[in-house]
Amino acid sequence: MTDTGQARGAVRSNEAESTRENVGSASETQQSSRSGLSRRTMLQAGALAAATLTATRAQAQADAPAAATGSVAGRPFRALVRSGTTASVEDLRLREIEPRQVLVRTTASCGCYTITRSVLGDRDYETPTIPNHSGFGIVEAVGAEVRRVREGDRVLVCGTPECGVCYQCLHGNPEACNYLNSQLFNGPIADMADGTGVIQQGAIGGLSELMVAMEEYCIPLFTDLPDDELSLLGDTLAAGLSSALTYGRVEPGSDVVIFGAGPIGLAAAQGARSQSAGQIIVIEPVAYRREKALELGATTVLDPNVDTDTLVERVREMCYGPTDRLDAGGRYGPGYRYGGADFVIEASGGDLFPPAVETGPDTTGLLALRQAWDITRGGGHLTLLAAGQQGEISFPTARFCLSTRSIHGGQMGGMHPMRDAPRYVKMIERGSIDASSMITATWPLDGVVDGFRQVADRTELGVVFTFG
Numbered sequence: 341m342t343d344t345g346q347a348r349g350a351v352r353s354n355e356a357e358s359t360r361e362n363v364g365s366a367s368e369t370q371q372s373s374r375s376g377l378s379r380r381t382m383l384q385a386g387a388l389a390a391a392t393l394t395a396t397r398a399q400a401q402a403d404a405p406a407a408a409t410g411s412v413a414g415r416p417f418r419a420l421v422r423s424g425t426t427a428s429v430e431d432l433r434l435r436e437i438e439p440r441q442v443l444v445r446t447t448a449s450c451g452c453y454t455i456t457r458s459v460l461g462d463r464d465y466e467t468p469t470i471p472n473h474s475g476f477g478i479v480e481a482v483g484a485e486v487r488r489v490r491e492g493d494r495v496l497v498c499g500t501p502e503c504g505v506c507y508q509c510l511h512g513n514p515e516a517c518n519y520l521n522s523q524l525f526n527g528p529i530a531d532m533a534d535g536t537g538v539i540q541q542g543a544i545g546g547l548s549e550l551m552v553a554m555e556e557y558c559i560p561l562f563t564d565l566p567d568d569e570l571s572l573l574g575d576t577l578a579a580g581l582s583s584a585l586t587y588g589r590v591e592p593g594s595d596v597v598i599f600g601a602g603p604i605g606l607a608a609a610q611g612a613r614s615q616s617a618g619q620i621i622v623i624e625p626v627a628y629r630r631e632k633a634l635e636l637g638a639t640t641v642l643d644p645n646v647d648t649d650t651l652v653e654r655v656r657e658m659c660y661g662p663t664d665r666l667d668a669g670g671r672y673g674p675g676y677r678y679g680g681a682d683f684v685i686e687a688s689g690g691d692l693f694p695p696a697v698e699t700g701p702d703t704t705g706l707l708a709l710r711q712a713w714d715i716t717r718g719g720g721h722l723t724l725l726a727a728g729q730q731g732e733i734s735f736p737t738a739r740f741c742l743s744t745r746s747i748h749g750g751q752m753g754g755m756h757p758m759r760d761a762p763r764y765v766k767m768i769e770r771g772s773i774d775a776s777s778m779i780t781a782t783w784p785l786d787g788v789v790d791g792f793r794q795v796a797d798r799t800e801l802g803v804v805f806t807f808g
């Protein structure tokens with residue numbers, strides 16, 4: 341980074357020099373316009389051009405791969421592999437990486453509820469697969485065309501890529517970057533002992549001593565924060581923060597309602613707190629998670645199992661405000677069709693497995709989805725993060741069409757990974773976001789199945805897998 345900064349400085353200083361020189365030599369240029377350029381002017385111009393070119397080359401070299409890394413084929417490593425209906429830690433041999441791929445030695449990987457089915461489910465895997473869809477580690481090798489990261493970098497392999505040049509990225513939606521279609525480049529990265537090729541879930545994997553990722557998924561992070569905390573920025577913590585800070589961006593003094601106080605909902609609460617929201621109402625059936633929400637920013641916590649039928653009205657009442665004087669910033673009563681919260685984030689989802697703790701009033705997750713929509717005020721923002729809902733949902737047509745709610749999809753909460761991951765690092769460094777409290781259990785590679793059982797049971801809030 342320092343080299344790059346110096347090179348850029350060199351370019352700028354040469355440009356400034358060139359400008360001054362042009363001003364200073366104006367009379368000489370006029371003089372030479374009749375007789376051609378003077379020898380002095382030509383020599384100066386040539387020297388400046390050469391200096392600028394040298395600086396530009398230095399810049400280009402700074403952005404190029406640090407070194408052409410040698411072959412990595414055959415390197416042994418261990419990973420959790422789903423094959424058939426089994427999940428086991430296997431000894432694998434790495435294949436050669438492609439020119440635009442990055443080899444990462446994994447140091448930490450986030451346990452995510454979406455992945456519980458990939459680790460614990462009974463699906464029959466025809467192709468052996470390393471589960472998970474994010475990780476953090478050290479760059480061990482880069483393909484010849486990689487520019488974004490270098491050997492030795494600390495790197496986040498993010499659950500969502502950002503290429504910066506596809507249609508979605510160019511139109512302001514990198515959370516839907518076309519590289520997210522991982523099927524296009526998800527070839528085998530390693531071989532089992534019998535020679536069978538092994539692929540990575542989402543072209544990332546993560547429950548493995550090594551990850552092979554396309555450059556577009558890799559974000560170098562320049563910080564001293566610990567690996568386990570940074571691994572959360574590839575998944576749950578970043579998704580929750582982004583839901584409060586990107587498309588439905590929480591405003592100071594606003595009313596925020598969050599369904600779910602799992603890792604994503606609690607991150608959303610922290611994001612809302614960082615924006616000085618007026619109130620943050622968190623709705624969560626699990627008692628210890630409600631307690632955690634109060635520690636991390638919630639101003640009120642509600643159990644959706646208590647008086648479930650009146651939950652919407654009660655929350656709308658809380659968001660009603662201090663006055664009904666319409667000429668003084670007031671609103672109609674809470675029953676008015678445009679009443680409700682300014683920002684609503686749905687992060688509860690459905691149950692993929694029966695939890696070992698309290699469960700909500702609807703295991704499909706559809707009730708919370710519908711309540712979240714009902715609680716959003718006309719003109720407000722609703723961000724839908726959760727996964728695992730089962731079934732279909734319907735809305736009253738006129739209200740659906742006319743209530744002017746903005747609905748935002750929850751792919752990574754709307755994160756713009758290259759822009760936002762460094763932002764979140766700074767927020768953690770400054771203490772406005774508490775990442776360490778989001779980790780309550782860590783497991784080694786050999787404990788992955790046990791760790792994911794805790795994620796599925798919801799007995800732990802934040803599970804991280806650490807390597808080496």
Ligand SMILES: [Zn+2]
Pocket residue numbers: 452453454455473499575576
């Ligand atoms: Zn995830």
Ligand SMILES: [Zn+2]
Pocket residue numbers: 502503504505506507508509510514516517518519
């Ligand atoms: Zn893209």
